[in-house]
Amino acid sequence: MSAQAQEGVIYVGRKPTPNYVLAVVTQFQQGFKKVTLKARGRAITRAVDVAELARRFMPGKIEYADIKIGSESLGEPGKERTVSTIEIVLEYKEAA
Amino acid sequence: MSAQAQEGVIYVGRKPTPNYVLAVVTQFQQGFKKVTLKARGRAITRAVDVAELARRFMPGKIEYADIKIGSESLGEPGKERTVSTIEIVLEYKEAA
Numbered sequence: 238m239s240a241q242a243q244e245g246v247i248y249v250g251r252k253p254t255p256n257y258v259l260a261v262v263t264q265f266q267q268g269f270k271k272v273t274l275k276a277r278g279r280a281i282t283r284a285v286d287v288a289e290l291a292r293r294f295m296p297g298k299i300e301y302a303d304i305k306i307g308s309e310s311l312g313e314p315g316k317e318r319t320v321s322t323i324e325i326v327l328e329y330k331e332a333a
Numbered sequence: 334m335s336a337q338a339q340e341g342v343i344y345v346g347r348k349p350t351p352n353y354v355l356a357v358v359t360q361f362q363q364g365f366k367k368v369t370l371k372a373r374g375r376a377i378t379r380a381v382d383v384a385e386l387a388r389r390f391m392p393g394k395i396e397y398a399d400i401k402i403g404s405e406s407l408g409e410p411g412k413e414r415t416v417s418t419i420e421i422v423l424e425y426k427e428a429a
Contacts, residue, residue, distance in 0.1 A: 281378040285417045289404045304400040306421065308385045321381045325402065 245269045249276040249284040257283070261291040265329050271302060274325040277309055281323045288325045302328035341365045345372040345380040353379070357387040361425050367398060370421040373405055377419045384421045398424035 245264040249257050257274070264272045276284035292299045303326040310317045341360040345353050353370070360368045372380035388395045399422040406413045 279378055281381050282375055282417070285377050285402055285419060288402055289415075289417045293404075301402060304402060306381050306384055306397060306400060308389075319385075321378070321385045323381060 243267075243269045245272040247272060247274050247287075249274055249280050249287055251280065254283055254286050254290065257287040258290045258294060261287060261327065262294055265291075265295065265299065265327075270329055272327045274327070275322070277311075277322040278320045281321060284323055284325055288327060291327065298330050299327050300330050302326040339363075339365045341368040343368060343370050343383075345370050345376050345383055347376065350379055350382050350386065353383040354386045354390060357383060357423065358390055361387075361391065361395065361423075366425055368423045370423065371418070373407075373418040374416045377417060380419055380421055384423060387423065394426050395423050396426050398422040 247257060247260050247264070261272050261274070274284045274287055288301070303324070305324040307322045307324075308319050309322050310319055312318050341357075343353060343356050343360070357368050357370070370380045370383055384397070399420070401420040403418045403420075404415050405418050406415055408414050
């Protein structure tokens with residue numbers, strides 16, 4: 238109903254890390270309750286960096302709600318390759 | 334008391350991914366109940382790959398018990414830099 242209930246998803250790819258940090262912080266400042274970072278392959282390390290940097294940017298405000306690891310099949314039939322994936326769910330912590 | 338209760342820790346660094354997969358599988362085959370993968374910086378993606386490959390190597394036998402993300406300060410005083418870290422706890426699933 239309210240903006241408070243909105244959840245965001247950010248796909249972390251090849252852009253510079255600060256771009257994604259800004260996206261996370263912006264979504265939380267807009268009132269999003271949860272923001273999920275999704276990444277695969279080499280971008281996994283970047284997604285972890287984004288999560289940690291966002292948490293440092295808003296100290297005590299963001300916590301890990303969930304972290305999931307998985308695999309995905311990419312590419313055309315006959316040329317598939319499997320890449321690892323990560324989903325990091327960040328949650329905005331209400332003031333006590 | 335028994336070997337069943339042992340827990341292993343594997344630090345994932347710059348070696349080829351299969352080396353670490355073999356280490357995980359070996360520890361589970363020795364009766365370890367839990368194996369924790371620890372990595373930082375760029376090795377985070379490799380740790381995720383190791384976890385997924387080990388799970389595929391022993392289908393239905395390994396599950397994620399816990400996944401933690403954090404930061405660590407590295408380097409000499411005055412030259413510190415912060416790196417992201419991951420801890421992936423894999424658990425051997427008993428036959429039902």
